[in-house]
Amino acid sequence: MKSVTIYSAVMVDGTAPLSLHEMAYLCEQHVDWVVSLVHEGLVELERDALAAETPPDLWVFASAAAARARQIARAQRDFEVNLDAAALMVDLMEEVRQLRAQLEVYQR
Amino acid sequence: MEFKDYYKTLELTPEASKDDIRKAYRKLARKYHPDVSKEKDAEVRMREVNEANDVLRDEEKRAAYDQLRTNVSSGGAAPGPGWDRGFEFAGGEGRAPNDAEFHDFLSSLFKQAERQRRSPGADPRQASAQQPYKGEDHHADIEISLEDSLNGVTRELGLRSVQLDAQGRPQLVNRTLSVKIPVGVRAGQMIRLSGQGMPGEAGGPAGDLFLTVHFAAHPIYQVQGRDLSMKLPVTPWEAACGGQVHVPTLQGEVEVSISAGSQPGSKLRLRGKGLPGEPAGDLYLILDVVWPPATTDAAKAAYQALAQAAPFNPRRHLGVQG
Numbered sequence: 001m002k003s004v005t006i007y008s009a010v011m012v013d014g015t016a017p018l019s020l021h022e023m024a025y026l027c028e029q030h031v032d033w034v035v036s037l038v039h040e041g042l043v044e045l046e047r048d049a050l051a052a053e054t055p056p057d058l059w060v061f062a063s064a065a066a067a068r069a070r071q072i073a074r075a076q077r078d079f080e081v082n083l084d085a086a087a088l089m090v091d092l093m094e095e096v097r098q099l100r101a102q103l104e105v106y107q108r
Numbered sequence: 109m110e111f112k113d114y115y116k117t118l119e120l121t122p123e124a125s126k127d128d129i130r131k132a133y134r135k136l137a138r139k140y141h142p143d144v145s146k147e148k149d150a151e152v153r154m155r156e157v158n159e160a161n162d163v164l165r166d167e168e169k170r171a172a173y174d175q176l177r178t179n180v181s182s183g184g185a186a187p188g189p190g191w192d193r194g195f196e197f198a199g200g201e202g203r204a205p206n207d208a209e210f211h212d213f214l215s216s217l218f219k220q221a222e223r224q225r226r227s228p229g230a231d232p233r234q235a236s237a238q239q240p241y242k243g244e245d246h247h248a249d250i251e252i253s254l255e256d257s258l259n260g261v262t263r264e265l266g267l268r269s270v271q272l273d274a275q276g277r278p279q280l281v282n283r284t285l286s287v288k289i290p291v292g293v294r295a296g297q298m299i300r301l302s303g304q305g306m307p308g309e310a311g312g313p314a315g316d317l318f319l320t321v322h323f324a325a326h327p328i329y330q331v332q333g334r335d336l337s338m339k340l341p342v343t344p345w346e347a348a349c350g351g352q353v354h355v356p357t358l359q360g361e362v363e364v365s366i367s368a369g370s371q372p373g374s375k376l377r378l379r380g381k382g383l384p385g386e387p388a389g390d391l392y393l394i395l396d397v398v399w400p401p402a403t404t405d406a407a408k409a410a411y412q413a414l415a416q417a418a419p420f421n422p423r424r425h426l427g428v429q430g
Contacts, residue, residue: 006262006286009299009319016300025245026318063298067320078137078161098332105330105337105394106373 017046017060026066027073031056034069042087043069114160114173122174126165133161240312246305250319252289254326254336257383258358260291265319287319292384295323295331328356334389336382341398342366357381357391364393372397 010016024031035056037043043065045054061069068090076086115122118132140147140154147153163169252261265285285304293299298320305315329336336358346353350368354361359381366376374395382389402408421430 006288007301007304008288009290009301011290011293012298012300012318016302018298022245022316022318026247063320064296066298067296074158078133078158101330101332105339108330108339 012063012066017062018066020056020059020061023061023066023069027069029073033073036083037069037072040083040087042072042083112156112159113177114164117156117160118164120164122177124164126167129161129164133157133165239310241309242312243306243308243315245315245318247318247320249322250287250289251322251324252293253324254329254331254358254383256289257293257321257323258291260289262286262288285317289321293321294334294383294385295321297321329358329391331383334383334385334387335392336389337392337394339396340364340376340393341396342370344397344399347371347395347397355393358383366395370395 012018018026020031020034023034027034034043038045038056038059043061045065046060046062047054071090071093072083072086075081075089076083079086079089081089115124118124118129118136120128120132124132136157137154140150140157163173248265250263250265252263256263263286265287266282285301287301290299298318301317301319303314304317307314323331329338340353340355342353345351346366347370348368350370351366352363353366355364355378357378362378362381364376364378372395376393376395378391378393380388381391400407402411423430
């Protein structure tokens with residue numbers, strides 16, 4: 001049986017940001033792992049200025065933070081490295097991506 | 109049901125040891141990681157390799173997978189562990205239904221099994237009847253064009269659920285979800301479809317479906333955040349003497365002034381002609397000087413006249429004569 005209904009998606013950024021639990025789920029990690037990412041300054045909260053006094057349950061994240069956290073989680077798990085090494089890998093990968101994108105403009 | 113052979117993906121046999129799996133994964137990760145690989149289909153291959161590794165590296169998942177694998181290859185219909193409820197997995201548009209994300213399906217399966225373990229001895233349906241449980245969130249990727257982001261678009265997502273029939277055998281149920289993509293979404297951003305993840309249990313709310321947006325390669329523009337870049341071909345006389353040229357932008361054709369004495373590789377910025385937003389992005393034009401071929405006598409004469417009129421040694425800085 002096939003049914004079609006049109007659903008409106010909303011932007012995570014600005015409109016429907018991610019909660020701590022959603023971040024943890026998307027990264028397939030425990031919430032404590034996400035909390036440590038924030039405390040180590042490896043990902044930023046949507047409203048970072050509030051981080052110190054806001055309880056983690058009320059934290060919200062933008063999609064860039066989710067993408068970065070997912071990559072860190074994956075690097076950490078796949079290559080069995082610690083958080084700092086995983087974050088460094090993700091930074092370097094991001095730099096390679098940006099350089100490749102720039103290169104592509106000139107190679108066309 | 110299309111069954112992926114994870115051992116084949118990792119170029120292993122089912123007898124492979126844990127160490128073999130790790131070595132095979134590392135080897136293939138180096139080969140296919142999209143950030144380092146030069147292979148054409150690196151991204152797709154890496155996704156497959158990751159998916160296989162996710163399952164095979166974990167002893168419990170591997171055992172569950174092996175069991176499922178045996179059932180499938182022997183043609184049996186016996187359900188694998190945790191087959192007590194529907195699972196759903198999503199594929200982006202353009203992918204054949206068989207390529208839909210089996211991984212999501214498997215991970216749902218394992219999470220289900222995990223939940224069962226956490227309440228030992230209890231039937232999960234009975235356990236969950238006591239407390240409402242929010243359904244699982246789901247994640248998938250979706251590819252759209254730049255124009256789709258600019259104008260908004262409705263895309264169809266093929267979703268497949270595995271549900272048990274009256275005899276307790278797993279059946280595939282297909283469902284099409286038409287998703288209206290919000291205007292102005294950028295590559296890398298996530299969008300949320302509330303309540304389109306897994307159904308909740310015991311009156312709990314359904315989970316959400318998250319889609320990460322990717323842009324398909326555009327024939328003209330490269331995208332960096334909200335900014336766009338493109339190579340703009342100009343003639344030698346436009347570059348040398350300056351002039352007005354027409355440039356295609358997402359908002360329509362515009363006229364741009366090329367200043368006299370422009371060099372190849374110079375960058376021009378058209379403010380606000382990138383992707384819309386607060387603030388809107390810019391469009392960068394990278395000048396590319398293109399020479400007309402000297403195929404006619406008149407064209408040859410013109411090049412020779414230029415050589416006479418503007419004597420020029422482009423190799424002077426190399427310390428050579430002419």
